[in-house]
Amino acid sequence: MKNYQQFLQSVGGLGMVLLFSFTNVWAQRMKTTPEVVKQIDEQVWKPFIKAYATQNGALYNSVHTKDVLRVSPGGIRFGKEFHDQNLKRFASGKKRGFAPVFEFKFISRQAKGDIAYEVGLYKGTFKTDKGTRQWYGQFHVVLKKINGRWKIAQDQDMNNLGGQRVDEAYYQKTEGTILK
Template identity: 35%
Template structure:
């Protein structure tokens, strides 16, 4: 009886881990690859498309809470001249996905004027909540903060790589 119980438990955990891994791969493709592309190409429309119409955007440093329209308008204004050169990358502290919903916490690195003498990187901790809408992952809640400028390159490198899907299953 014990053997059957543990076999069923192991099978259930394996299916759940596989399902989560597939969801995280989809999130990487649908959200993070396009998020990066939008930032690098200053494409506010692509950026907008990643977010739910019901987005709640919280800026910890600015103590602000915005909806999608105001949040995206800020990027439209900032990116309209297309002169800015920037890259963004993500590493993760926790990734959970199940039944069309996901929560991801991590560290981002935003670099302005990459590969120049003026290069400057900024870091922050983020927490996003995603949900599938019409079969596509969307960002529903997005929070970030520099944690009083305590997030840095060391914090970034300590977090897990974007393709490390064993983050929650060491």
């Protein structure tokens, strides 16, 4: 303890300034710049939302890499299998008049170079002959910037977290940045 106190006295204010400076530099490196967030929103999330609303499978596939890995409660799909299934699923939804509206609530957004990692919640809303229905979940995505465009490379979502169902109450109490 005495050695530690002597060290602090010898380093004094300069040491504290350096410590806070390095901490600030490290924290800044971990932040995703507003420009990167805007690029990802424009290149991935807004087209994603539009693809669901219009049931456009080709648009939905365009925001995913060719070798995407998708993990959901329904199983694991990747690459061509994932893309082919989307085309069929969206075509079927379009015939039925399915047009869900998505909203995302981002909890964490990090990027470094051409890789980004985002965590958040989603809320899907659609109309039926019995009224409006909603579904919720949490997502984790890894994005890659390929030829100047951001795309989803890995996508994992779930609707139960630690035994608790993600529902309207959970969605509302969770802090985050909303994108509609």
